[in-house]
Amino acid sequence: MESSEMVLTVEGLCKTIGKREIVHDLHFSVKKGEVFGFLGPNGAGKTTTIRMLVGLIRPTKGRILIGGYDLQKEFLQAIRQVGCIVENPELYSYLTGRENLEHFVRMVKEIPMKRIDEVVELVDLTERIDDPVKTYSLGMRQRLGIAQALLGNPQLLILDEPTNGLDPAGIRELRNFIRQLVDEEGISVFISSHILHEVQLMCDRVAIISQGKILKTSSVQQLIEQDSKVEWIIDPIQKGLSLLKKLDYVSQIESFGERILAYMPADKIAEVNEQMIKQQIKVSGIRQHQQTLEDIFLEMTEGDQIV
Amino acid sequence: MSNLVYNEFYKIIRKKRMLVITFILLVIIPIFTYGQYKTTKTTLEELGTSDWRAILQQQIVDQQNRLASSRIAPERKEQIRLNIKLQQYYLDHDINPSAPGAPTFVRGFIENSVSLFLPLLVVILAADLVSSEHSSGTIKLLLTRPVPRWKILLSKYVALLLSISLLLLIMVILSYLISGIIFGYKGWTMPILTGFQTQGEHLITNFVHIVPQWKYILMAAGLAWFSAIAVGTLSFMVSVLMRHAASSMGVMLAAVIAGTLLTQIAPNWQELKYVAFINLGLTDYLTGRPVIVEGMNLPFSLAVLSVWSIAALVIAFLVFTRRDVNT
Numbered sequence: 218m219e220s221s222e223m224v225l226t227v228e229g230l231c232k233t234i235g236k237r238e239i240v241h242d243l244h245f246s247v248k249k250g251e252v253f254g255f256l257g258p259n260g261a262g263k264t265t266t267i268r269m270l271v272g273l274i275r276p277t278k279g280r281i282l283i284g285g286y287d288l289q290k291e292f293l294q295a296i297r298q299v300g301c302i303v304e305n306p307e308l309y310s311y312l313t314g315r316e317n318l319e320h321f322v323r324m325v326k327e328i329p330m331k332r333i334d335e336v337v338e339l340v341d342l343t344e345r346i347d348d349p350v351k352t353y354s355l356g357m358r359q360r361l362g363i364a365q366a367l368l369g370n371p372q373l374l375i376l377d378e379p380t381n382g383l384d385p386a387g388i389r390e391l392r393n394f395i396r397q398l399v400d401e402e403g404i405s406v407f408i409s410s411h412i413l414h415e416v417q418l419m420c421d422r423v424a425i426i427s428q429g430k431i432l433k434t435s436s437v438q439q440l441i442e443q444d445s446k447v448e449w450i451i452d453p454i455q456k457g458l459s460l461l462k463k464l465d466y467v468s469q470i471e472s473f474g475e476r477i478l479a480y481m482p483a484d485k486i487a488e489v490n491e492q493m494i495k496q497q498i499k500v501s502g503i504r505q506h507q508q509t510l511e512d513i514f515l516e517m518t519e520g521d522q523i524v
Numbered sequence: 525m526s527n528l529v530y531n532e533f534y535k536i537i538r539k540k541r542m543l544v545i546t547f548i549l550l551v552i553i554p555i556f557t558y559g560q561y562k563t564t565k566t567t568l569e570e571l572g573t574s575d576w577r578a579i580l581q582q583q584i585v586d587q588q589n590r591l592a593s594s595r596i597a598p599e600r601k602e603q604i605r606l607n608i609k610l611q612q613y614y615l616d617h618d619i620n621p622s623a624p625g626a627p628t629f630v631r632g633f634i635e636n637s638v639s640l641f642l643p644l645l646v647v648i649l650a651a652d653l654v655s656s657e658h659s660s661g662t663i664k665l666l667l668t669r670p671v672p673r674w675k676i677l678l679s680k681y682v683a684l685l686l687s688i689s690l691l692l693l694i695m696v697i698l699s700y701l702i703s704g705i706i707f708g709y710k711g712w713t714m715p716i717l718t719g720f721q722t723q724g725e726h727l728i729t730n731f732v733h734i735v736p737q738w739k740y741i742l743m744a745a746g747l748a749w750f751s752a753i754a755v756g757t758l759s760f761m762v763s764v765l766m767r768h769a770a771s772s773m774g775v776m777l778a779a780v781i782a783g784t785l786l787t788q789i790a791p792n793w794q795e796l797k798y799v800a801f802i803n804l805g806l807t808d809y810l811t812g813r814p815v816i817v818e819g820m821n822l823p824f825s826l827a828v829l830s831v832w833s834i835a836a837l838v839i840a841f842l843v844f845t846r847r848d849v850n851t
Contacts, residue, residue, distance in 0.1 A: 268849065273849040274848040275848060304661070308662065316534075320534070323530065324528065325669060
C-alpha cells in the first residue's frame with residue numbers, strides 16, 4: 218500500500234489524563250474511499266481518540282497525518298481536509314438551518330455561499346432549511362450536522378456515534394447515504410460506534426478498541442469468515458465425537474445430548490459429513506451459525522463492561 | 525477576520541440579548557424619569573416660588589453671606605466662590621439650572637449607573653459568550669474549522685467590544701428620548717462645573733472649569749465606556765474559564781455586587797483600591813464626588829482597570845488556545 222493512498226494515518230497515539238492512560242499506542246490508517254469502523258464498548262477511548270483526530274484534544278504522544286499534513290504542526294491544512302460531527306450534532310438552535318450553514322461557510326474563505334444549496338440538497342433538507350433548528354427532529358439535526366461537515370468538500374468525514382438516537386429507518390437512511398457518499402464522491406469515512414450490526418453493513422474495515430488499546434484491525438469480511446460455529450445432530454454421538462476430535466481443523470468441541478457444537482472452516486463441512494457417513498454415523502442435521510461482528514466483538518472485549 | 529467578527533456579532537444579536545437589555549432599559553428609564561420629575565416638583569413646592577431667577581438670586585446672596593463668615597475653611601470658601609460664579613453665569617445667560625431637560629437626565633443616568641447598573645448589563649452580555657458555546661457543544665464545530673483558535677477568541681472579543689459600545693449608545697439615546705417627553709429636549713449647552721481633584725481630605729479646585737453639558741456628557745460616556753469594557757473583559761475571561769453559562773454569569777454578578785457592597789462596608793481598607801470593581805465609578809472624578817479610598821484618582825483608576833483587563837485577556841487567550849475540549 219502506498220502511503221499517498223492514505224487519507225488518515227495514526228502512529229503511536231497516546232493520551233494520558235492525570236495518571237490514567239485513556240488511549241494507548243494506537244496505530245491505524247484509513248485508505249482513500251473506504252469506510253473505516255472504529256468499534257468498542259462505551260468508555261473504551263473512542264471519543265477521546267476522535268477528539269484528538271479533529272484537534273480538540275492534544276495527544277500526549279504520537280502523530281496524526283491527515284491528507285499528508287501533520288495535525289499538530291500544520292493544523293490548518295490538515296483540518297481543512299476534515300468534516301466532522303463529534304458526539305451529537307449540536308448546532309445553534311436559535312438560528313435557522315441556513316443561518317447555521319452560512320455561519321460555517323463564512324469561517325472558511327474558500328467555500329462559496331452557493332455550496333450551501335448543494336449540501337442541503339444532498340442531505341434532503343431543502344424544505345425545512347429556513348426553519349429554526351430548535352424545531353428540528355433529531356434525524357433532521359443529524360442531517361444538518363452532516364451537511365455542515367460536508368460544506369468544505371472534505372477528503373475525510375469523521376462521525377462519532379452517528380446512529381445515536383436515530384430510529385431504525387433513520388439508521389438505514391444514514392447507512393445508505395454514507396455508502397452513496399463514498400461510492401459517488403470518493404471520500405473516506407471514519408465512523409465510531411458501539412452498535413455493531415449497523416457498522417457491519419457499511420464498513421469496509423474495522424478496528425476494535427477496548428480499554429484504550431486496539432485489539433484487532435482487519436476487513437469485516439475477514440473477521441466474519443473465520444471458523445464458523447457448526448451444530449451437528451448425529452447418532453451415535455460418541456463415535457461422532459471421536460471422529461471430530463481427530464480432525465485438526467476442528468476446535469472447541471462441545472456436546473449436548475445428541476447435538477455437538479464445534480468450530481471449523483465452513484468449506485470443510487461437506488468433507489466432515491462424508492467421513493461421518495463412511496463410518497455409518499447417522500447425520501440428521503447440520504446447522505452453520507454465521508458469526509456476526511457482534512459475536513466476535515463480545516468475545517474479544519469480554520468482561521470490559523464490568524470494569 | 526471581519527467575517528468571524530460578523531459571525532460572533534450576529535450570534536449576540538440573534539440570541540436576543542440586546543433585545544432583553546433594551547427592554548430592561550425601556551422599563552427602568554421611565555421609572556427614573558418619573559422619580560426625577562417628582563424630586564424637582566417637591567423642591568419647587570418647598571421654595572414656594574416658581575420664578576427660578578428669584579431663587580438663584582436668593583441662593584447667591586445666601587452664599588455671599590456665608591463667605592463673609594470667618595469660620596469657613598479656605599478651600600470650602602473657594603468652592604462657594606465657584607458656585608457663585610456658576611450661578612451668576614446661569615443668570616447672565618438666562619439658563620435655568622433646575623429645569624432638568626433631557627441632557628441633564630442623561631448625564632445623571634450615566635453617573636448613577638456606571639458603578640452598578642451598567643456593569644450588570646455588561647455581565648448579561650459578556651459572561652456566557654464563550655461558556656455558552658461549551659454548554660451547547662457548538663465549540664466543537666467552531667474549533668474544527670481551518671481557523672486558528674486565537675482568531676476565534678479575538679473575533680469574539682471584538683464582537684463584545686462592539687456590542688458594549690452599542691449598549692451604551694442605546695442607553696444614551698433611550699434615556700434622552702424617554703426623559704425628554706417630560707423634561708423637554710433642550711439643555712445641551714448648559715454649563716457644567718468639572719475638574720475637581722481631591723488630595724487627602726481637601727478638595728482642590730484649582731483646575732475646576734466650566735464646560736458645556738454636551739461636552740460633559742461625552743466625557744462621562746467615554747469614562748463609562750472604559751469602565752464597561754473593563755467589566756466586559758473580566759467577564760470574558762470568566763466565560764473562557766467556566767464551561768457552564770449559568771455559573772460564569774453567577775460568578776460575575778457576585779463579583780460586581782460584592783465590589784459595590786465592599787466600598788460601603790469597609791471604606792478604610794486601603795488595599796481595596798487595587799480591586800477592579802472598586803474603580804468602576806470613573807465619572808465620580810468628573811463630578812467631584814468624594815473618593816472611596818484615599819489615594820484614588822482618575823489616572824489611578826484607569827491604570828488599575830487597564831492592568832486587570834490586560835491580565836484577564838492574557839489568561840483568556842492562553843487558556844483558550846491550549847485547553848483540551850472535553851465537553
